[in-house]
Every structure is written in structure tokens, then in C-alpha cells.
Amino acid sequence: MTNSFLRNFLIVAISILFIGFVTYVVYQVFTPSPEVPKKGSEERTITPVTPETTDLPIPNAPILSSFTGERPFIQMIWNREIADYFNIYRATNPEGPWEKISDNFPQSAHTAVDYDYPKDVELLYYRITSVDKVGNESEPSMISSIRIRNN
Numbered sequence: 001m002t003n004s005f006l007r008n009f010l011i012v013a014i015s016i017l018f019i020g021f022v023t024y025v026v027y028q029v030f031t032p033s034p035e036v037p038k039k040g041s042e043e044r045t046i047t048p049v050t051p052e053t054t055d056l057p058i059p060n061a062p063i064l065s066s067f068t069g070e071r072p073f074i075q076m077i078w079n080r081e082i083a084d085y086f087n088i089y090r091a092t093n094p095e096g097p098w099e100k101i102s103d104n105f106p107q108s109a110h111t112a113v114d115y116d117y118p119k120d121v122e123l124l125y126y127r128i129t130s131v132d133k134v135g136n137e138s139e140p141s142m143i144s145s146i147r148i149r150n151n
Contacts, residue, residue: 057136058132058136058137058138059082059083059130059131059132059136059137059138060082060083060130060138061128061129061130061138061139061140061141061142062078062079062082062083062086062128062129062130062138062141063078063079063141063142064076064077064078064126064127064128064141064142064144065077065078065079072115073113073114073115074113074114074117074124074126074146074148075111075112075113075114076088076111076112076113076114076126076128077111078111078128078141082130083107083130083131083132083138084106084107084131084132084133085104085105085106085107085130085131085132086102086104086105086107086128086129086130086131087100087102087103087104087105087128087129087131087137088100088101088102088105088112088114088126088128089101089126089127089128089129089140090114090117090124090125090126091124091125091126092118092121092123092124092125093125094125094143094145098127101114101116104131114126117148121148122147122148123145123146123147123148124145124146124148125143125144125145125146126143126144126145126146127140127141127142127143127144128140128141129141
């Protein structure tokens with residue numbers, strides 16, 4: 001008699017635990033939770049970042065590290081880690097006038113190719129400036145010259 005009593009007791013106890021577990025799971029799954037706004041659905045006011053709203057230091061000038069000048073293009077490489085964007089300037093004379101040939105070039109592309117350079121010259125000058133998120137522009141890099149080789 002003891003074995004059958006113990007067996008029945010265990011069956012009832014396990015059944016109660018199982019029913020309690022199932023009830024808990026069903027309650028958690030089917031009970032609505034408090035209304036939580038979905039990501040992106042809540043109303044937000046976004047203040048644009050401008051020099052007036054964020055006072056960032058002016059970035060350092062980049063360093064042009066490599067040039068390749070063979071017709072039909074000139075390739076430039078510089079240290080990209082120092083800023084968010086870069087402006088690239090070109091001139092036919094080291095004193096200028098300087099033409100901005102690329103405006104807000106992204107940091108992810110630390111190399112640029114100039115296809116539209118003046119074809120009637122053999123020597124060109126380049127300099128680059130760093131630009132931060134709010135548009136602060138650094139002083140220009142040192143001027144670098146490149147002699148264009150004919151293929």
C-alpha cells in the first residue's frame with residue numbers, strides 16, 4: 001500500500017507542478033503587456049547639429065601620404081582617422097588660386113582620384129582640409145605637388 005500511495009502522491013504533485021507551469025506560460029504569452037511604443041514610432045524632436053549647438057574643436061590638417069600621377073588620373077591618399085570629412089583643393093601654381101575639387105569627401109574613402117585635372121599642365125598642386133560633423137574646416141595640409149607622367 002505504501003508504494004501505491006507514494007506513486008499516486010508523486011503523480012498528483014507532478015501534475016500540479018505541470019499545470020502551474022503551463023498556466024504561467026499561457027498567462028505570459030497571452031496577457032497583453034503595457035503599451036510600449038515601437039522603435040521609431042515615438043515622437044522625437046531632433047535638433048540638427050550646427051556650430052551653434054555643438055562647439056567642437058577645429059580638426060587637424062591631414063597629411064597627404066601618397067600620390068600617383070599617370071594620365072588619365074591622379075590618385076591621392078591621406079590619413080583619414082583625424083576627421084569625418086575632407087575637402088580637396090587643386091591649383092596649377094603653389095600660390096593659387098585654389099579650386100575646391102571635392103567637398104565633404106567621406107572619411108571612409110581615404111583615397112581620391114582626380115580625373116578632371118587640367119590636361120595641358122605637367123605639374124599640379126594639391127592640399128586637403130579636414131572637416132568635422134558640424135562643418136568646422138581645418139587649416140590646409142602642406143602643399144604637395146605631382147608631376148603627371150604620360151603613359
